[in-house]
Amino acid sequence: MPADFDPKDHGLDQLRVESYRGLIFATFSDRTPSLADYLGPQMRERLDRIFHKPITYLGCTRQYSRSNWKLYTENVRDPYHASLLHPFFSTFNLVRASTPCKQISDDRGLHHCVMAFHTEDSSGGAAYAESKIASFKAGLRLEDSSILANIGEFKEEANIQIQSIFPQLVVHQIQNSLAVRQLLPKGPQSFELIFNFFGYSDDSPEMVMHRIKQANLVGPAGLVSMEDTFATELVQSGTVRAGDVFSVADLGRDASDEDNAHSVISEKPVRRFWCAYREVMGLWL
Amino acid sequence: MAMNEAGVLAETTIADIVLWHDLHRLQERYISVIDTDRLEEWPELFTEDCIYEIVPKENADRGLPVGIMHCFGRPMMRDRVVSLRKANVFEPHTYRHMTSGLEFTRIDRQTIDLQSNYVVVQTLSDGESRVFQAGRYFDRVVRTASGWRYQRKRAVYDTSRIQTLLVTPV
Numbered sequence: 001m002p003a004d005f006d007p008k009d010h011g012l013d014q015l016r017v018e019s020y021r022g023l024i025f026a027t028f029s030d031r032t033p034s035l036a037d038y039l040g041p042q043m044r045e046r047l048d049r050i051f052h053k054p055i056t057y058l059g060c061t062r063q064y065s066r067s068n069w070k071l072y073t074e075n076v077r078d079p080y081h082a083s084l085l086h087p088f089f090s091t092f093n094l095v096r097a098s099t100p101c102k103q104i105s106d107d108r109g110l111h112h113c114v115m116a117f118h119t120e121d122s123s124g125g126a127a128y129a130e131s132k133i134a135s136f137k138a139g140l141r142l143e144d145s146s147i148l149a150n151i152g153e154f155k156e157e158a159n160i161q162i163q164s165i166f167p168q169l170v171v172h173q174i175q176n177s178l179a180v181r182q183l184l185p186k187g188p189q190s191f192e193l194i195f196n197f198f199g200y201s202d203d204s205p206e207m208v209m210h211r212i213k214q215a216n217l218v219g220p221a222g223l224v225s226m227e228d229t230f231a232t233e234l235v236q237s238g239t240v241r242a243g244d245v246f247s248v249a250d251l252g253r254d255a256s257d258e259d260n261a262h263s264v265i266s267e268k269p270v271r272r273f274w275c276a277y278r279e280v281m282g283l284w285l
Numbered sequence: 286m287a288m289n290e291a292g293v294l295a296e297t298t299i300a301d302i303v304l305w306h307d308l309h310r311l312q313e314r315y316i317s318v319i320d321t322d323r324l325e326e327w328p329e330l331f332t333e334d335c336i337y338e339i340v341p342k343e344n345a346d347r348g349l350p351v352g353i354m355h356c357f358g359r360p361m362m363r364d365r366v367v368s369l370r371k372a373n374v375f376e377p378h379t380y381r382h383m384t385s386g387l388e389f390t391r392i393d394r395q396t397i398d399l400q401s402n403y404v405v406v407q408t409l410s411d412g413e414s415r416v417f418q419a420g421r422y423f424d425r426v427v428r429t430a431s432g433w434r435y436q437r438k439r440a441v442y443d444t445s446r447i448q449t450l451l452v453t454p455v
Binding site: 066085220223227229231 | 339341343344347349350351352354355357361367368373374445452
């Protein structure tokens, strides 16, 4: 090497790294706001609910989809699709279009969180054991409905909290299934979706088993949501050759903010996301 | 010729051959019910209190419990089949299983541990056949009134990612 070569001048890029409640974030940009500001108070409150005590890592699963990663960011901001695309949800009465819900956004519209409150059941599934879940499709019921039990463990009970932090993070609570999903773009045509499952450090052995049982609900073989990556592939193949035309996402456009915040029948979170995305990327028509 | 427990070269007995035959037949029948879409028969190859799991090798190697499918007992296996038939949305496909390297260890007269390799080739509606998953079965089988049945079957897969989704058991 030449005499004036100094390794200090040729190091790797330093990323800005910050963490919140044990979640570690990094950015290449000097202009990204502080992590607390980037998340915003609404999103921090949702993370506080999930990460309220020490966790234990239970393992990961990986799913690969031949579609653009932003189709998945749309997917998690579109609660309307749950009762349509995922028949398991509605058939076994986890979520229906009429389910009471709450839609939460940050001030910019980049991030989003949906909560669903189907039941206050904290009995560990006793109500399910008594076969009170009517089959949505006639004659269909689970022989072992313990897989659907929601054992109360939060101050603010909800069946579902799915929170999407732009660009790559999704944190979910579906009954007692807890996971941090990482969305990894693999070029414009495909992405990998990693589900990192966890429980809490003070879980009983029975609770760990229950979480493993509920790992059946999500991920690549998830009874509830295996269809997501298939659906994004269908959208990809349907839209990739029509880049110069537009689709319409008007559902709930006339509704008040208050109505939109309490209904899953709304595309407002999708519209807000695309507006925020265009702003971040400097894309204006 | 085979080694006995003391490591001495011993004559293969008729009982050894019958056992080998029975265990192969169980494996062949298992593969057949999946690959010919007779999934309603799939739970019948298990004991009532069985455990059936599909777990990525990266978790198994680290002692982490989570996999993509966990059935505790035959009712959960039947629920999987009902969900596949009625409640899940996916592209029609076929599987072809290839297995090799069957090894077994006697636990007692009624219980045997089995291991073997598997490769699943999946054909989707585009007509292309691709390796969907490669892995290894870790099985425990027990002798029942209706023949050998799986008390536990754990498919540990090497393939890092599931392409799109897995709805049909391996």
